[in-house]
Amino acid sequence: MKCVTPLGLYGVLFLAFVYAPILLVVVFSFNANPINMMIWDGFTLDWYRLIFGMEAKAAESASYIDSTAQLYAAVRTSFVVAFATTAISTLFGTALALAVSRFRFRLAGFYRGILLVPMIMPDIVLGIALLIFFVTIGANLSIGTIIVGQCTFLISYVFVTVSARLALLDETLEEASADLGATPLQTFRRITLPAIAPGVLGGALLAFIISMDDLVITYFVAGTGDTTLPIHIWGMLRRGIKPEINAIATLMLLFTLVVAAAGLYFRQKKE
Secondary structure, eight states, X not given: OOXXXXXXXXXXXXXXXXXXXXXXXXXXXXXXXXSOTTSOOOBOOHHHHHHTTOOOGGGGGGOOOSOHHHHHHHHHHHHHHHHHHHHHHHHHHHHHHHHHHHOOOTTHHHHHHHHHHHHHSOHXXXXXXXXXXXXXXXXXXXXXXXXXXXXXXXXXXXXXXXXHHHHXXXXXXXXXXXXXXXXXXXXXXXXIHHHHHHHHHHHHHHHHHHHHHOOHHHHHHOOTTOOOHHHHHHHHHTTOOOHHHHHHHHHHHHHHHHHHHHHHHHHHHHO
């Protein structure tokens, strides 16, 4: 019988520390107890029925969602923001990665470091800075400020992902394309873009998931009537933890897994 090494034990404890709370959220989303979610009172799907606007007998006495209309509005706002920020950050992040990788200019290393700062900066610092900026220029907080605020750091994620893919690309292929008479646009469309497409797709999916999940920065730059799903959940949590919140979190987790699985599938197919 093999002995468990300290490193192996540490790995098991680390995985348990990370994933055990997530597993508890999923399990207790099916708890029939409407008062104390930590006391198991039987299996039920009522909390999911409540989210989708169906009748839920066990939840009638303790309905925690003010209205499904507010929840659906928050989901709709989150999707609008996520699609917009994904498109913008993917475009600019990819362009910046190509510029830094293919062009030689002074302070290129410094510029690359500046692009990484939004990723390592604390969210609350970036959120406060963006709020001060929007107030200073007199911009009204709205869905537009949310999109701009999220793009400030999502571009960095796309930049890093695409840059990693560009580092694996053999530049001689682009040189050979130019030697054969292809224009820069043709070289990019037929050589560069197909080669970095998995990185671009990975960066886009990463930006989409982070945008859907962002709370701190969005909370600072969101307007009064522009509530995303994380902000809506935060408002619910301020009044107590109820099974409806676990159900919403489980659905968000499932959606994230589906998006990640789709990304892996298309990436393997592309390769």
